[in-house]
Ligand SMILES: O=C(O)C1=C[C@@H](OP(=O)(O)O)[C@@H](O)[C@H](O)C1
């Protein structure tokens with residue numbers, strides 16, 4: 121059995137940073153993620169005047185319930201959508217003149233439903249270039265609050281940004297949502313808001329956030345379940361056993377359900393309060409699976425799908441086309457280059473059984489998940505290389521070393 125320590129959850133780290141910044145008092149975050157996304161989030165907060173002290177394994181943040189400490193800031197959100205969507209909402213609840221920009225891909229990704237909602241709440245906000253996209257400028261003078269509607273069909277992050285901001289408004293927020301994707305991420309948001317003392321909750325399609333201020337706390341960040349999907353897939357693919365401690369029955373993350381998909385395909389999976397263990401059994405069955413709730417693990421499944429004994433069909437994942445790249449297109453392109461029969465539609469991909477054949481240089485499209493997923497394919501496919509191995513820095517800078525250690529231990 122191989123024990124793998126997986127770095128902290130990107131989603132939990134981002135929310136914890138926001139909540140700590142907005143809370144009364146000093147918060148301690150234990151085992152935060154060290155990666156481009158989480159460091160970009162922390163540095164975004166620093167640009168807004170928050171005191172964030174980063175020491176190995178422990179970050180402390182002095183909260184400011186009244187909002188940013190500076191009257192003006194120019195915040196670069198890098199490639200992280202959590203940063204690019206959560207921080208403008210935080211700034212809007214404060215007072216000052218704030219400009220936000222992001223990477224070329226993040227500029228292309230949608231922001232409109234969030235900025236539209238902020239405008240409905242009275243926020244003075246201008247898109248400097250394309251309407252509904254970064255860069256943007258906010259003249260913030262606080263938010264009164266109230267009821268609003270939100271289309272969350274492209275991203276749940278619009279809803280999370282508004283939920284996190286609710287307690288900073290005078291009256292709180294009541295947000296009625298249509299077409300919500302990535303529901304488990306909203307559940308993470310509510311659970312963490314509750315941990316920081318705000319009783320936000322869901323009633324049908326409406327999310328209620330009372331104007332109860334956040335209180336600082338001591339928070340242990342759990343390992344990242346999307347990151348764990350690569351080592352779980354690696355075990356299932358090569359007939360080995362992997363245990364990820366700290367990611368178990370108490371996890372807040374929906375992406376742990378990827379282990380259940382592997383179980384459906386024939387792997388042995390044990391999830392306990394201490395962690396999750398996946399054992400490859402030498403057999404992978406074909407499967408049809410709706411991954412609307414866990415779409416960050418679509419590339420992981422697509423990349424091992426050719427080794428199943430029947431077709432693998434992944435459904436209801438349109439919004440994977442508007443992530444770090446068009447992930448359905450990138451999976452299709454790379455699988456086809458490996459000689460694997462694959463078809464896609466607007467919101468699905470279907471992969472037929474085949475032994476992938478190298479040599480092939482995987483086109484990563486700058487997307488950490490494409491890089492990590494097809495590296496797993498490489499455990500059973502000679503000749504796979506990546507055109508951009510460094511893009512894993514977004515969530516898992518140590519990925520290649522971790523995979524090399526598994527290869528050495530398993531002799532694959
Ligand atoms: O809120 C979050 O932390 C996230 C929500 C999901 O995005 P969408 O809601 O856009 O699907 C997920 O893909 C992303 O990696 C992280």
Ligand SMILES: C=C(OP(=O)(O)O)C(=O)O
Pocket residue numbers: 199200201202416443444489515
């Ligand atoms: C989609 C992702 O990131 P984000 O939307 O937070 O940039 C991801 O990490 O797979």
